[in-house]
Amino acid sequence: MPPTSSPTLRQRRLGAELRKLRERAGLTATQAAARLGVNQARVSMIETGRTPISADRVRATARAYDCSDLPLVDALAAMTGRRTRGWWDDYREHLPVGLIDLAELEHHASALRVALVVHIPALLQTTAHARALFNEAVPPLRQHEIEHRVTHRIKRQAILHREAPPPYQAVIHESALHMGYGGAATVRGQLHHILEMSELEHVTVRVLPFGRGSFPGTGQPIDYLSGPVPQLDTVQLDAHHGCEFLDAEAQLEKYRFVIARMEENALGPAESRDLIHRIAQDT
The missing domain is CATH 3.30.870 (Endonuclease; Chain A)
Incomplete structure (x- = not known):
C-alpha cells in the first residue's frame, strides 16, 4: 500500500499502539525491523500511520512482539485497511x-x-x-x-x-x-x-x-x-x-x-x- 502524507487519527492511533507493543517488548525499531523482515524506515512509517498495514501484518507484528493479548490484537486488526472517506x-x-x-x-x-x-x-x-x-x-x-x-x-x-x-x-x-x-x-x-x-x-x-x-x-x-x-x-x-x-x-x-x-x-x-x-x- 502506498504511503499517505495525511494519515487519519485512526491510522495514527493504530501506528502508535503498534509502537507501544514494540516498546513493551523491549525492541528498538532496528530490532523490530529485523524480526519483521523489513527495513527500519518501514517500521517508522507504520508507527506514524503514514504506511497502511493489513490485518494479517498486524497479527504477524503482534506475534513478533510476543503480544498475547488477543482481544487487543483483534481490535487493532479491525483498524487496518485503506483509508475510508467519512x-x-x-x-x-x-x-x-x-x-x-x-x-x-x-x-x-x-x-x-x-x-x-x-x-x-x-x-x-x-x-x-x-x-x-x-x-x-x-x-x-x-x-x-x-x-x-x-x-x-x-x-x-x-x-x-x-x-x-x-x-x-x-x-x-x-x-x-x-x-x-x-x-x-x-x-x-x-x-x-x-x-x-x-x-x-x-x-x-x-x-x-x-x-x-x-x-x-x-x-x-x-x-x-x-x-x-x-x-x-x-x-x-x-x-x-x-x-x-x-x-x-x-x-x-x-x-x-x-x-x-x-x-x-x-x-x-x-x-x-x-x-x-x-x-x-x-x-
Whole structure:
C-alpha cells in the first residue's frame, strides 16, 4: 500500500499502539525491523500511520512482539485497511484538524461519556445554541467559519440517531443550564431539547446541582470515547488552543475516575429531568 502524507487519527492511533507493543517488548525499531523482515524506515512509517498495514501484518507484528493479548490484537486488526472517506472529510479545508479527528473518533466509539461545567454537551446542542456559542468565539470567527462549525456540530449528532447508536452518558453541571447563550428563547429551546434527548433509551443525562459538597477535576470539559477494548479508549479535552487527545493508560485511568466521581455526585436521570424542567420554566 502506498504511503499517505495525511494519515487519519485512526491510522495514527493504530501506528502508535503498534509502537507501544514494540516498546513493551523491549525492541528498538532496528530490532523490530529485523524480526519483521523489513527495513527500519518501514517500521517508522507504520508507527506514524503514514504506511497502511493489513490485518494479517498486524497479527504477524503482534506475534513478533510476543503480544498475547488477543482481544487487543483483534481490535487493532479491525483498524487496518485503506483509508475510508467519512462525511467529516468534507470539512478538512474549513475546520481545525482536531474537530475532524473528534468526529471520526465519535463515529467509531463503542460508548461515549462526557462531563461539562459551563457548556452544554456538543451532541445535545440545538442549532441556535451552537450558533450563539460560536458567535462568542475568541478571536471572533467570520460568518462562513461559524456556519461550517455549526453544520459540522449538528452532523456529529447523527451518531445518536443511527441504527445501534452507542450508549451516551452526559454529566452537566447546573451552571451550564443557566448560561444565557442566544437569549431566553434559545435557552428554553435548548433545555427542552435536552429533555427530549434524555428520553432516548441509549442517552443518560445527569445534572450535578449547585450545593453538592465536592467537585472532582478542574472543571475542564471532558469527552471519554470508548474503543473496542479499554486500551483503545481516548480522552478529548477542550482547550483554548483546540482539541487535545490523550490515550496513555495513566491518563485514561485518571479521567475514568474523574467522570465516575462526577456521575456519583450527580442527580439520577429522573431527578435531573425534573431540575432541567424547573429551570426551563423559570427562564
